[in-house]
Amino acid sequence: MHSVSVKNLTLKFGAAEVLKNLNLDVSEGEFIVLLGPSGCGKSTLLNCLAGLLELSEGQIWIKGKNVTWAEPSERGIGMVFQSYALYPQMTVRGNMSFGLKIAGMAKDEIEKRVQRASEILQIGPLLDRKPGALSGGQRQRVAIGRALVREVDVFLFDEPLSNLDAKLRSELRVELKRLHNRLKNTMIYVTHDQIEALTLADRIAIMRGGIIQQLDEPHTIYNRPTNLFVAGFIGSPAMNFIKGATVNGGKTFQFGDVALDLAGYEGGAILDRSKVILGLRPEHLSIVEQAIPGQSIPAVVEIDEPMGADSLVWLEVEGKQMSVRVPFEHRPQAGAKVHLKVDIAKASLFDETNEQRI
Amino acid sequence: MDRPNPLFRNLWSKIAALPMMLIVLVVFVGGTAWTVLFSFTNIKIVPIFTPREWVNGFIGLANYQRLFNTDRWMNCPGLTHIGRSDWEPTCMGALPNVVTYVILAVVLSMSLGFVLAVLMDQKIRAEGLFRTIYLYPFALSFIVTGHVWAWIMSPEYGLQASVRAMGWTSFDFGWIADRHMVMYAIAVAGIWQGTGLVMALMLAGLRGIDEDIWKAARVDGIPAWRTYLQIVLPMMKPVLVTTFVIVCSGAVRIYDLVVALTDGGPGISSDVPTRYVYTNFSANLGQSLSASTVMLVTMAVLLIPWIRMEFGKKSQG
Structure with a gap:
């Protein structure tokens, strides 16, 4: 059984086909990176997986269930955004627990989950602060924590490190890899940064024009690019x-x-x-x-x-x-x-x- | 070479700004100061500008004492007649009237404006058209609004007469002829006129919210109404403060709407401070000035904390 399965997905905005008959199977615990230039449809695909955009055609299966028409909160996913998207007037604890509270979860269970997530992400001392008092790196940890407490099977990351400076970005990159090693969840990660893709991914899907050009292990993508676009896109300095x-x-x-x-x-x-x-x-x-x-x-x-x-x-x-x-x-x-x-x-x-x- | 005198930096911009600064200084600050100062005198007519006449006419707080003893300004049997047989639970007069109006205008036009903005934010068709329709009353003069609503609410030939003519003979909508209800009638007209602007401001505020916040809330399973109330609304604080200041200062200054709609009637039951000031201006200047000063102080007490909160923290960096 695949953890996430995209079947013949097509998405149209008016007459424009943004995603074209796309297929993608992600195994349990796999770290998939969707990589491509801006406008290639990688974030759009992620939003479709999250249920934030309605498909024109095709199906999405998560954990053996057809979730094509399910609400985002019912899909068993957690999502992390580039702009962190924290609720600014709530504390870190409030940000992590608000969704669970709305879902009617018992108080001590919420507290247990928040404690566990804050321990994993080392944000315990920040729990009673508001996002405005945190640095960019801390905010993104909190955003990851908010996804973590949902205890879901699949994590979706939408360019989570793009708003951070270079040093912090490489630190958090390693932490994300550790996190994946520890949790063994399925992770789908969108980025335009090939270093992130090459370092994090079990498999990379290189996208252009709403089509997956190549889906392979980083090593294969780098050494055996399937076409001229992939060859030119991956590698810095670029291929001759x-x-x-x-x-x-x-x-x-x-x-x-x-x-x-x-x-x-x-x-x-x-x-x-x-x-x-x-x-x-x-x-x-x-x-x-x-x-x-x-x-x-x-x-x-x-x-x-x-x-x-x-x-x-x-x-x-x-x-x-x-x-x-x-x-x-x-x-x-x-x-x-x-x-x-x-x-x-x-x-x-x-x-x-x-x-x-x- | 000497360091240039900073006074002469951007000299031409300073010269160009000078007339405006002079006008502000003389008309605004000077006029306000004159009003406050001469509210402590017994002057009857303008113009009196000299310090000698201020000293000669000085009567201390007598104008204020008289003002608050005038029924037309404020008549609160509830406050002074407690325990007596002529005790009444209501406050009448220009000052309580404007307080009623401000509270109604702020609460209702802000909540209505927010609800309209939320409805407008649902990616509806022909949004531009609806926005224009809702904003249209704001383009009207208060005099026009006042007259139109005077017709609509007139018991003899307005809404009440039309509904009664259709057969509902017990239908009663004589608010502008009822001294207890007339301020609500004025508030209806004022809110009708002002809500469109509030909606436009709030809509701009809603559109300024990061799209990802909405996505995060949906993934968290938070219902849309809770997202609006508990996440988006608190994020709109700067817009809310601006809107509050605009609505509040507009409501306190209410004059033309009252003149066109009721002209203070029935009797003096819908009198407001601006009208009180204006009608006393020629015969009883000292009274008029003290009433203005009361309004000024009220506004200052109301707005200065907000302004300090909003603009003060920015200057700190």
């Missing part, structure tokens, strides 16, 4: 793309005067194609002095961007820019003529006409 063609029965990638041997590429049948894009991540290239026939590309060093441990070196290749990640102490001189060794086993080839991975 080289336009060219495959010749010689799909054994060679040709662009300009450069020919790269494709033996060792992991993918489908390459064949001879006239329009192909080769995708190379900056860390899958290395700088060498001597050309290696069929495995290297001649390049001229332009500038480098030191990034602490590494340095991102920008080079000119056939009139285009490419970036390579090298250890800081190995960065070359500007203007140097070097060669880029390609690790073809980690490269991605895309058909330019349909943008799909070969």
Whole structure:
């Protein structure tokens, strides 16, 4: 039985299809991240799961129950919002207990749940304060606490860390991962931050235009992007793309005067194609002095961007820019003529006409 | 080079603001001070401006004493005749009248305005049209409102006459001819005129509430009415305070509506302080000034705490 199951979900606002015939199965205890650029429909999908938006077509099942038309409070979900959405005139305790009180729960049971949640989130000392007296990080903990006391099966997070500064964001990110390890609930998490997605997710769903482009483990998404969009969206610094063609029965990638041997590429049948894009991540290239026939590309060093441990070196290749990640102490001189060794086993080839991975 | 004198920074803006500042100083502050000062004298006519005449005419609190002994200003047998046979549970006169009116206007137009704003907030069709309809009375002059309601509520040819003509001969709606009910009649007209504005202000306040609060409340299973009352309404405090100040100050100043609707009648049972001040202005200036001062002090006592609460904390950062 799936924890959450989305079946042929379509959502229309007037004539515009915001979500298009979407399917998604989430297993018990899984941490799924919905990732995509703004306007891709990820938050909309989350709102549909929560029951805050009515579907045009399709069904939503949670814990083996069809909840397509159920009220948000009856779905067995808790939700955390980007703006925290705390009730400002109530104390932290009030924020966490108000929903339970309305539901008619016994006082000591409410108190027990609030105590447990505040212990897990370490917000015990804040219970009698109002949200206005809390920092952003504390507010978001309280918001998580409000979802926690509902003791539900599924947690929905709508960009919960986006309003926090960088340091706090990385701290809370780790805490969320700990929380998931401890509670083992199903969590569905919306973000536009790929670091959050890669670090937190069991599986990432990359969305664009109301369609899930790829649903896979972070490692697979990163190394085997299914199409050009996913390849370009995931990874920072971004993947290098080289336009060219495959010749010689799909054994060679040709662009300009450069020919790269494709033996060792992991993918489908390459064949001879006239329009192909080769995708190379900056860390899958290395700088060498001597050309290696069929495995290297001649390049001229332009500038480098030191990034602490590494340095991102920008080079000119056939009139285009490419970036390579090298250890800081190995960065070359500007203007140097070097060669880029390609690790073809980690490269991605895309058909330019349909943008799909070969 | 010397540091430039801060007095001359933005010199032209200061020069441009000067006439307005002078007007405020002379007309507002000066006029108010003159009113308060000469309310302690026995002057009968304007203009008297000199300190010598203030000293010569000084009679202390006599005007105030007389004012509160005047039935037309305040007549509360309930307060002074307790235990006597002519004891009455009601207060009559201009001051109690305006208190009644202010309480009714504030309570009813604010609660009605809020309810209308909530109804308007339900993503209804043609919201713009309804908003215009509700705001329309606010565009009318109080004189027009007063006359229209005078016709509607007139016992001889208004609502009462029409309903009786239809057969309900016992139907009674003679509020403006009844000295105990006339202030309620005035309040009906005033609330009809003012509620639209309250609704517009409250609607703006409702729209300013973060959408996520609503979502969180729905996930928490809180019914919509409780969300409005227990979560959204307390969040609208700044709007509520602003609305309260606007409604309250408008209600205290009520004059033209009373003149057009009842002209203080029947008798003097719907007299209000502004009208009292105006009718005493030529014959009994000292009385008039002391009545104005009473209103000023009342307003100050009512509004200053609110204003300090609202604007005071912002200046602290």
